[in-house]
Amino acid sequence: MGRIAKIARRSFLVGSVAVAGGVAFGIYRYRSPYPNPLLDELEPGAAALTPYVRIDAGGITLITPRADMGQGADSVQAALIAEELDATLDQIHTDPGPPDRAYWNTALSEEAAAFTAPGDGLMNSAVHGTIDAVMKFLGMQITGGSTTVPDGFVKLRQAGASARETLKRAASEQTGIALDRLSTEAGAVLLPGGERIAYTDLAATAADLEVVQDVPLRDPSQWQILGKPMRRIDIVAKSTGTQDYGIDAAVPGMVHAAILLNPAQGGELRGHDASAALAMRGVSAVVPITGGLGIVADNTWRAFRAARAITADWGPSPFPAEMDAHWEALSDAFTEDRQDSRKRDDGDVEEVLSAAAPLSAEYRAPYLAHAPLEPVNALVRVDEEAAEVWTGTQIPRFVQQNVARIAGLDPDQVTVHALMIGGSFGHRLEDEVVKRATEIAAQMKGTPVKLTYSREEDMTHDFPRQIAMARMRGAVRDGRVEALDLSLAMPSVITSQMRRQGQSVPGPDSQIVAGAFDQPFGIPHHRVTGYRAAPLAPISSWRSVGASSNGFFYNAALDELIDAAGADPMAERLRLCNDPLARAVLEAVAEMSGWDGPAPAAGRGRGVALTQSFGVHCAEVVEITDTPNGIRLDSVWCAAEVGRVLDPVNFDNLVKGGVIFGLGHAMNCEITYADGRAEQDNFHSFEGMRLRQSPRIEVRGLENGDAIRGIGEPPVPPAAPALAGAIFAATGTRLREMPFSKAVSFL
Amino acid sequence: MQITVNGTTHEVDVEEDMPLLWVLRDELGITGVKYGCGIAQCGACTVHIDGEAARACQVLAADVWGPVTTIEGLGTPKALHAVQAAWIEHQVAQCGYCQSGQIMQAAALLAETPAPTDDDINDALSGNLCRCGTYPRIRAAVKTAATRLQEG
Numbered sequence A: 001m002g003r004i005a006k007i008a009r010r011s012f013l014v015g016s017v018a019v020a021g022g023v024a025f026g027i028y029r030y031r032s033p034y035p036n037p038l039l040d041e042l043e044p045g046a047a048a049l050t051p052y053v054r055i056d057a058g059g060i061t062l063i064t065p066r067a068d069m070g071q072g073a074d075s076v077q078a079a080l081i082a083e084e085l086d087a088t089l090d091q092i093h094t095d096p097g098p099p100d101r102a103y104w105n106t107a108l109s110e111e112a113a114a115f116t117a118p119g120d121g122l123m124n125s126a127v128h129g130t131i132d133a134v135m136k137f138l139g140m141q142i143t144g145g146s147t148t149v150p151d152g153f154v155k156l157r158q159a160g161a162s163a164r165e166t167l168k169r170a171a172s173e174q175t176g177i178a179l180d181r182l183s184t185e186a187g188a189v190l191l192p193g194g195e196r197i198a199y200t201d202l203a204a205t206a207a208d209l210e211v212v213q214d215v216p217l218r219d220p221s222q223w224q225i226l227g228k229p230m231r232r233i234d235i236v237a238k239s240t241g242t243q244d245y246g247i248d249a250a251v252p253g254m255v256h257a258a259i260l261l262n263p264a265q266g267g268e269l270r271g272h273d274a275s276a277a278l279a280m281r282g283v284s285a286v287v288p289i290t291g292g293l294g295i296v297a298d299n300t301w302r303a304f305r306a307a308r309a310i311t312a313d314w315g316p317s318p319f320p321a322e323m324d325a326h327w328e329a330l331s332d333a334f335t336e337d338r339q340d341s342r343k344r345d346d347g348d349v350e351e352v353l354s355a356a357a358p359l360s361a362e363y364r365a366p367y368l369a370h371a372p373l374e375p376v377n378a379l380v381r382v383d384e385e386a387a388e389v390w391t392g393t394q395i396p397r398f399v400q401q402n403v404a405r406i407a408g409l410d411p412d413q414v415t416v417h418a419l420m421i422g423g424s425f426g427h428r429l430e431d432e433v434v435k436r437a438t439e440i441a442a443q444m445k446g447t448p449v450k451l452t453y454s455r456e457e458d459m460t461h462d463f464p465r466q467i468a469m470a471r472m473r474g475a476v477r478d479g480r481v482e483a484l485d486l487s488l489a490m491p492s493v494i495t496s497q498m499r500r501q502g503q504s505v506p507g508p509d510s511q512i513v514a515g516a517f518d519q520p521f522g523i524p525h526h527r528v529t530g531y532r533a534a535p536l537a538p539i540s541s542w543r544s545v546g547a548s549s550n551g552f553f554y555n556a557a558l559d560e561l562i563d564a565a566g567a568d569p570m571a572e573r574l575r576l577c578n579d580p581l582a583r584a585v586l587e588a589v590a591e592m593s594g595w596d597g598p599a600p601a602a603g604r605g606r607g608v609a610l611t612q613s614f615g616v617h618c619a620e621v622v623e624i625t626d627t628p629n630g631i632r633l634d635s636v637w638c639a640a641e642v643g644r645v646l647d648p649v650n651f652d653n654l655v656k657g658g659v660i661f662g663l664g665h666a667m668n669c670e671i672t673y674a675d676g677r678a679e680q681d682n683f684h685s686f687e688g689m690r691l692r693q694s695p696r697i698e699v700r701g702l703e704n705g706d707a708i709r710g711i712g713e714p715p716v717p718p719a720a721p722a723l724a725g726a727i728f729a730a731t732g733t734r735l736r737e738m739p740f741s742k743a744v745s746f747l
Numbered sequence B: 001m002q003i004t005v006n007g008t009t010h011e012v013d014v015e016e017d018m019p020l021l022w023v024l025r026d027e028l029g030i031t032g033v034k035y036g037c038g039i040a041q042c043g044a045c046t047v048h049i050d051g052e053a054a055r056a057c058q059v060l061a062a063d064v065w066g067p068v069t070t071i072e073g074l075g076t077p078k079a080l081h082a083v084q085a086a087w088i089e090h091q092v093a094q095c096g097y098c099q100s101g102q103i104m105q106a107a108a109l110l111a112e113t114p115a116p117t118d119d120d121i122n123d124a125l126s127g128n129l130c131r132c133g134t135y136p137r138i139r140a141a142v143k144t145a146a147t148r149l150q151e152g
């Protein structure tokens, strides 16, 4: 292990470790007096290095603590390091392989959660939410979602800066030239005469040096890479079919597996007949696993086909079999008993609402599948003394523990290779596929088993987005919104999710009211109450989590009140807005969309919504046309306050993607259960948005705030209510339930 | 049976009804072609057969009617096809999982319709799902590729 200087009173310390022919720089973490299960392999006071960058004969390598899901996390991390290291982005490659054994035992999942780069939003906040909840439960303090972003933002640059100064020192030692006569550029130290020594040639020397600490970070005005359009480091591979994903993983001797799970998710397998399947070509085994069977063959399609040839007797689902019962459970949850939180209670809602007949309405949001385009998969080999896993995951540490438990091993006997993920939206915060693959692999020790879910198994055995219901009561006076009492009911996502990891999470679930209790509107009499419904179908974090349904409820309710007051949806939001950052975001979309210009022509309509989620104020204006063949989405204008846009191209792409994600699901997606079985099992019945429906989208990132924020999730919540507002403006149809295709048709 | 992929002829011993997708991925190890739905709903498996875009999950091994081109055969990182170059220029990909199919579909469109209208692009590419929502960039990249191809 590399040298550790005196334990300074710093929040962190840049460290180094010698690796074959070079050096790795990273951040040390210390085991604190409080037990930290993530670091429990370490003696108290001992340090583990989480390496960020390795320099050796092979070049400069960024060691990514977790896989990229499509949000460009690898690139932004590389850019943060490169900016201070003085390397160009094309000189840095990322390490797709496993972390070196030497640093595997570092706080992997803590690290996975602790770093969120701007533009790296997809579900990271949900990771934070989850991990945070567990950590609190375990009596630990880790930095929460709002502070970890700037934390990672500083740490990576600090690692780059310390590495640069240490490499300069190595050059000074090698050449005898004084430090202050050396400079750095493009992966090399420059000598006064113009000669260059590549970092790779200095790495071995640098490994023996004390790491230079506390190097001042460059002012953003000096940035060469950050804040400017960058070419994502995976863009060529992803444009040429040469990017390998988990589903492409292959190792010698590998067999392919499919699963057949009880279609009523979580129900038992009472009996089965696999004789026809076993007689099929290439099929070698059918083995019992939790909730069903694993089918092993020499080709994925043969395994899929054999799964369909099995007849089985399934037990019922452990949750209500029909949707009516799910909605009833939500409807029944608005009671004092089930009150989970009341985080907002301004003015005197009861008095105002009892004085006059209040306006009231009820809203609904359905279960939604994550359905990233890559179906979940995992390649697992279980040996007597070890196991190895190749999969795309956002929770490598849980994966390691779960594989160990199932295989009867210790966690440190399990090696996890985190591979590129073909989309997640929260899906890869779950690891059922790894557990099932391990159950199969444990029954055929020594043989690597690659389990691929069919699309149908993936969609029907997803843990979907929460189902949710809201009730609004409100009042208006003198053309203004006077009172809004919003009650929100849903089962707890975090509880459902953490239960699968053997954790319980006490206390209120802030996601039940996220995107609603904390909105920047000063309504004089304003109350937001969360009600925890009884557990129904198992659910999980879905891109923007609680705000994905609450952003719709809140804005839809506000729109109804504004309409009753006879006010303009934009003007009244601006009047009520009590946060300057949010106001700037609203003003931006008003200006971009020409809201104050000529009113839309007949048959057209515009809607606006603003949701603050994950610390980001994001506003959207949607404009539609009501055509004889259905609603056509024409334009969307979106502005978000993120503190600093580190990669404008990736930012633009992620925001547009988030808008389309929010709109597409609001238009036509839901998961419903009948006889305990999900009724939608593929993209014909869970379609989302198609290219021909995709509107023109204009995006603006605002940089008025101090905090650096991720942008993967915040564009999702305002999309649905802005669309609903536009449809109301054009057609007079008030939409209170998603998907909107229940009430209107789209082109 | 014999099947020609990216200029190489392979002898494969598979069931007649194995979809081309799985012949390519699991028998030949050509993994640029992706599995997304298996029922012609997503386009992730799009390849060219005899120059025509086809859903590899829907074409049975016995029915492959001509030489197959996959994304790997369209162009390579060192020798990009104009569509791939445009995809890189516009930084279309997010997760990238759909993009092999999108690019193959776009290349087939441009081979047939060198100057596509917005409607042509909508018609040709609406069967290719992108769950990450990269549609605005796909549209822009198709137009750039069309211009480049026409300039020669």
Ligand code: FES
Binding pocket: B034, B035, B036, B037, B038, B039, B040, B041, B042, B043, B044, B045, B046, B055, B056, B057, B058
């Ligand atoms: S996998 Fe062939 S169209 Fe989806």
Ligand code: FES
Binding pocket: A070, A373, A422, A423, B093, B094, B095, B096, B097, B098, B099, B129, B130, B131, B132, B133, B134
């Ligand atoms: S880029 Fe992820 S599905 Fe298209």
